[in-house]
Amino acid sequence: MTSEDVRKRRLKDLVEELDNFRGRHTELVSVYIPAGFNLFKVAEQINNEKSTAQNIKSKAVRKNVMSALERITQHLKLYKQTPVNGLVIFSGNVSQREGVSDVEIYALEPPEPLKQRLYWCDQKFVLDPLKEMIREREIFGLVVLDKSEADIGLLHGKKIKSLKHLDSLVPGKTDKGGWSQARYARIREGLLNDFLKKIGEIASQQFAEFKDLVGIIVGGPGPTKDTFASGGFLRYDFQKKIITVVDTSYTGEYGLQETVNRAEEALKEASIMKEKKLLARFFNELGRDSGLAIYGLKEVVETLKAGTVETLLLSEKLDWVKAQIRCPKCSEEKEAVMTREKLEQLKCPKCNELYEILAEKDLTDEIIKMAEEMNTNVEMVSADTTEGNQLKEMGGIGGILRYKSQ
Ligand SMILES: [Zn+2]
Numbered sequence: 001m002t003s004e005d006v007r008k009r010r011l012k013d014l015v016e017e018l019d020n021f022r023g024r025h026t027e028l029v030s031v032y033i034p035a036g037f038n039l040f041k042v043a044e045q046i047n048n049e050k051s052t053a054q055n056i057k058s059k060a061v062r063k064n065v066m067s068a069l070e071r072i073t074q075h076l077k078l079y080k081q082t083p084v085n086g087l088v089i090f091s092g093n094v095s096q097r098e099g100v101s102d103v104e105i106y107a108l109e110p111p112e113p114l115k116q117r118l119y120w121c122d123q124k125f126v127l128d129p130l131k132e133m134i135r136e137r138e139i140f141g142l143v144v145l146d147k148s149e150a151d152i153g154l155l156h157g158k159k160i161k162s163l164k165h166l167d168s169l170v171p172g173k174t175d176k177g178g179w180s181q182a183r184y185a186r187i188r189e190g191l192l193n194d195f196l197k198k199i200g201e202i203a204s205q206q207f208a209e210f211k212d213l214v215g216i217i218v219g220g221p222g223p224t225k226d227t228f229a230s231g232g233f234l235r236y237d238f239q240k241k242i243i244t245v246v247d248t249s250y251t252g253e254y255g256l257q258e259t260v261n262r263a264e265e266a267l268k269e270a271s272i273m274k275e276k277k278l279l280a281r282f283f284n285e286l287g288r289d290s291g292l293a294i295y296g297l298k299e300v301v302e303t304l305k306a307g308t309v310e311t312l313l314l315s316e317k318l319d320w321v322k323a324q325i326r327c328p329k330c331s332e333e334k335e336a337v338m339t340r341e342k343l344e345q346l347k348c349p350k351c352n353e354l355y356e357i358l359a360e361k362d363l364t365d366e367i368i369k370m371a372e373e374m375n376t377n378v379e380m381v382s383a384d385t386t387e388g389n390q391l392k393e394m395g396g397i398g399g400i401l402r403y404k405s406q
Pocket of ligand 1: 327328329330331332348349350351352353
């Protein structure tokens with residue numbers, strides 16, 4: 001996985017989560033800050049919005065919008081300047097119960113330079129520009145075939161588009177037309193080969209128009225699809241893009257849909273297998289105390305900086321944050337670096353009061369950036385497997401080293 005893939009996956013997860021929120025009122029704030037834009041100006045605008053928000057009639061809504069804006073103000077203070085690709089912040093009352101307020105903040109640095117500048121307050125978060133960012137590159141080519149017909153299509157995000165349908169001239173097995181068995185078989189084979197060539201040609205032509213095609217999935221009932229996938233019928237660069245070949249019951253439009261479903265399962269399984277293998281290696285190195293495996297935020301970050309980490313393992317549940325906190329009783333303010341879970345239970349040692357979180361910043365992006373600078377592979381690990389869960393329990397971050405550090 002490249003770190004860009006990891007970023008996209010994180011973005012996808014977040015967009016999915018935020019997409020479900022519906023404000024009970026117009027009280028969800030979205031802020032898009034383009035790459036290179038002055039953060040100070042954004043802070044100024046948020047201040048202006050605070051004065052505007054004073055005019056909101058409903059007391060509860062006013063209070064929620066004000067605290068969303070205040071959290072944004074505090075969050076902005078965590079940055080010295082706008083991150084390279086810009087910054088997106090969402091804040092608002094996400095509580096689904098009337099009269100109950102739960103103002104949350106979500107912020108991320110997008111995987112690609114952000115062009116829009118936006119401030120918007122609505123009953124839902126503005127997510128389209130981010131969705132566009134995820135969708136853009138996720139185009140897969142689809143070829144579903146058997147001896148008698150083929151369909152070429154595209155998978156764009158979650159949408160399947162049919163591009164071309166082809167019928168073959170290969171006659172059925174029974175229709176021999178007076179020829180000898182052997183001759184008939186040769187003719188059929190020749191016609192099938194011609195048909196596969198034609199599919200390859202037309203599919204290559206169709207796919208050539210999509211320069212962001214990330215992969216090709218081949219499907220179909222029976223063995224013809226395997227002959228096609230391994231026979232080099234596609235243009236050389238597309239041939240290399242075949243990511244999986246799957247069995248389906250149908251061809252045609254329904255076959256395209258089936259191919260996508262089956263491929264999703266196959267790819268998921270493959271990624272789980274890969275993940276298990278990697279984690280087995282990690283736990284094995286840890287177990288035999290070879291010094292080639294490390295875990296815990298502090299140690300991993302230090303080793304990352306030294307450039308000796310070959311592969312960085314990040315649990316998808318990793319939730320380390322850097323936060324600015326304040327004790328509501330003695331008003332002491334300080335910075336804390338820990339998991340969000342711990343942070344939410346953190347109490348002032350003097351007053352035994354839960355800290356108030358003024359601002360928090362997810363550290364995962366920063367860690368990924370560090371890995372990029374050091375040419376370290378980044379692998380996102382799900383918490384769906386026993387091993388993945390174990391990594392999560394160990395703090396959600398680990399590393400396999402290139403060589404033993406001193
Ligand atoms: Zn205190």
